[in-house]
Amino acid sequence: xxxxxxxxxxxxxxxxxxxxxxxxxxxxxxxxxxxxxxxxxxxxxxxxxxxxxxxxxxxxxxxxxxxxxxxxxxxxxxxxxxxxxxxxxxxxxxxxxxxxxxxxxxxxxxxxxxxxxxxxxxxxxxxxxxxxxxxxxxxxxxxxxxxxxxxxxxxxxxxxxxxxxxxxxxxxxxxxxxxxxxxxxxxxxxxxxxxxxxxx
Amino acid sequence: xxxxxxxxxxxxxxxxxxxxxxxxxxxxxxxxxxxxxxxxxxxxxxxxxxxxxxxxxxxxxxxxxxxxxxxxxxxxxxxxxxxxxxxxxxxxxxxxxxxxxxxxxxxxxxxxxxxxxxxxxxxxxxxxxxxxxxxxxxxxxxxxxxxxxxxxxxxxxxxxxxxxxxxxxxxxxxxxxxxxxxxxxxxxxxxxxxxxxxxx
DNA sequence: GCCAAATTACACAGATCTGTGTACCTATTT
DNA sequence: AAATAGGTACACAGATCTGTGTAATTTGGC
Numbered sequence: 001x002x003x004x005x006x007x008x009x010x011x012x013x014x015x016x017x018x019x020x021x022x023x024x025x026x027x028x029x030x031x032x033x034x035x036x037x038x039x040x041x042x043x044x045x046x047x048x049x050x051x052x053x054x055x056x057x058x059x060x061x062x063x064x065x066x067x068x069x070x071x072x073x074x075x076x077x078x079x080x081x082x083x084x085x086x087x088x089x090x091x092x093x094x095x096x097x098x099x100x101x102x103x104x105x106x107x108x109x110x111x112x113x114x115x116x117x118x119x120x121x122x123x124x125x126x127x128x129x130x131x132x133x134x135x136x137x138x139x140x141x142x143x144x145x146x147x148x149x150x151x152x153x154x155x156x157x158x159x160x161x162x163x164x165x166x167x168x169x170x171x172x173x174x175x176x177x178x179x180x181x182x183x184x185x186x187x188x189x190x191x192x193x194x195x196x197x198x199x200x
Numbered sequence: 201x202x203x204x205x206x207x208x209x210x211x212x213x214x215x216x217x218x219x220x221x222x223x224x225x226x227x228x229x230x231x232x233x234x235x236x237x238x239x240x241x242x243x244x245x246x247x248x249x250x251x252x253x254x255x256x257x258x259x260x261x262x263x264x265x266x267x268x269x270x271x272x273x274x275x276x277x278x279x280x281x282x283x284x285x286x287x288x289x290x291x292x293x294x295x296x297x298x299x300x301x302x303x304x305x306x307x308x309x310x311x312x313x314x315x316x317x318x319x320x321x322x323x324x325x326x327x328x329x330x331x332x333x334x335x336x337x338x339x340x341x342x343x344x345x346x347x348x349x350x351x352x353x354x355x356x357x358x359x360x361x362x363x364x365x366x367x368x369x370x371x372x373x374x375x376x377x378x379x380x381x382x383x384x385x386x387x388x389x390x391x392x393x394x395x396x397x398x399x400x
Numbered sequence: 401g402c403c404a405a406a407t408t409a410c411a412c413a414g415a416t417c418t419g420t421g422t423a424c425c426t427a428t429t430t
Numbered sequence: 431a432a433a434t435a436g437g438t439a440c441a442c443a444g445a446t447c448t449g450t451g452t453a454a455t456t457t458g459g460c
Contacts, residue, residue, distance in 0.1 A: 010406085026306050028228045031447055042408050044450085053448065097305055104360050105297060106226050106306035117360040146373040149366065153353025160304050160317040166349065173346040173377060180376045210436085231417055242438050244420085253418065401460100408455070417446075425438070430431100 011049045013039055019060050023099050027057055028106055057103075061116050064099045068127050075131040076185060079178070080171060082151065087167035090158045097159035098152065124148060137181045150174050211249045213239055219260050223299050227257055228306055257303075261316050264299045268327050275331040276385060279378070280371060282351065287367035290358045297359035298352065324348060337381045350374050 008016070017039050021030040032053055036043045050056045071078050089095050096102070100117035107113045129144035137143055154170035157163070175185060208216070217239050221230040232253055236243045250256045271278050289295050296302070300317035307313045329344035337343055354370035357363070375385060 025308050026228075028226075028306065029308060032449085033447075042410090043448095044409085045407055047449065048406080051449095096308075097301075098356070101297075101301075101356050101360060102305040105302040106228065108225050108229060108296075114360065121357065121360055142369065142372065145366070145369045149353030149357060149370050149373065150349055151353070152356040153349030153351070156298070156301050156352040156356050157321065157349060160301060160314065160321055166345070169342065169345045170349050172342065173349065173373070176380045177373060177376055180380065232419085233417075242440085243418095244439085245437055247419065248436080251419095403460090404458095406455100406457070409453095411451090413448105413450080415447080415449105418444090420443080421441090423439090425436100427434100427436085429434085 010041075010045065014041075014046055014049055015056075015059055015063060018056050019063055022057070022060050023064075023102075024094060024096055026106055027060075027103060032056070057107075058112065058116075061100065061103060061113065065116060065120050065123075067123060075134045076178070076183060079128065079131055079147065080174065080185075082147075083154070083167050083171035083174060086151065086154060086170070087164050090154075090164035090167055095158070098155050101152070101156070121148065121152075124151070132181075135183050137183060139181065143177060143181055146177055147174055150177075210241070210245065214241075214246055214249055215256075215259055215263060218256050219263055222257070222260050223264075223302075224294060224296055226306055227260075227303060232256070257307075258312065258316075261300065261303060261313065265316060265320050265323075267323060275334045276378070276383060279328065279331055279347065280374065280385075283354070283367050283371035283374060286351065286354060286370070287364050290354075290364035290367055295358070298355050301352065301356070321348065321352075324351070332381075335383050337383060339381065343377060343381055346377055347374055350377075 014035065018030075018035050021035055021038065032046055033043055035056075036046045046056075050059065073081065100120050103113050104110075104117050125144050125148045128147045129140045132140035132143055150170040150173055154166040157166040179185060214235065218230075218235050221235055221238065232246055233243055235256075236246045246256075250259065273281065300320050303313050304310075304317050325344050325348045328347045329340045332340035332343055350370040350373055354366040357366040379385060
């Protein structure tokens, strides 16, 4: 309730730093010493807040699990807007793919990691599905899965290629899929580049 | 020239084992001792064939870089067939995502790894593009990128969800995209489940 | 200013990992 | 039978990593 952004807790500082390093360099690649040194605290302090590196990893993934906030935009705008914000994130030089996919890739069959990763993917698919239901799409379930594929596909491609255009490609494909499902894409909901093209 | 599959070289045995372990458990997660022990050779022998673990990693990735072999099937069958074989691979319990994406995810900004990963992704996109050109698709470049997104998206989703149905979803989306580009999908090129449904 | 809690410095245990050095062994070839 | 190549056993160096123990010190609340 106190909106003062004043002092971040020590625990928060540790978590924020661990998040950044884990995400950018990989979980196995970053040791607890490195994290402590980065903040300028002693390793002992870190272990006073997190009992083990595993606990830190769990907290890292939990922190990354943010539900999409409700929006007053139209469902179509929200769906297609997803790809616009993806493109923005791809353009940032500190983007390194999906933290959940990366964690599963490097931590393998770790139960808890897989579990939270699945939950995250499913929560985003359900977000898509809800919007599609609002649009009256009959096969909302199947289409939401396909949209999720496009999201993760563009993320994986950008991870290796470092090419934000992958988000546009995904958006274009998503537009086709939506139209095919009977969704009307209004002029204003379409992206600006295409709109400019149309007018010229 | 000798088609005898008789004796695999020691180097091949090392590489084959490293491949399996790196892929299934992650590159950082597998030590050279583990690889040597798995084969039942001494660590010294391993280092007599590969000067360093890095060299072994490079060889592993190079080995995974297989170009799709030419086929006499129709372009549409080849494109859609890609998703069928993906589904088959997803169903195998030793499937653990794309080795190149995984390697980039866990090894981070390693130059050489990124390079080979980009080359692999691009080679597959060009394979798609070539087939689309054969089909007379105007926007073969854009569409090939979108198909590649679907491939990588289904791989990423299957990696976390362990659900081969992701391949079907990708195939369905790909079919829509192809039709939208003016490609005729014949009865026989469509998947069997849909065909059965149609007849009933 | 005092007290309790948080933080620090730092050494250290124990595991694991990459890579090397060396002496010995065991095939195959000539 | 001798020589050569390849493999083995095994110890070890040196780095790195997780996690702990402890005593001293700083910090914030009262």
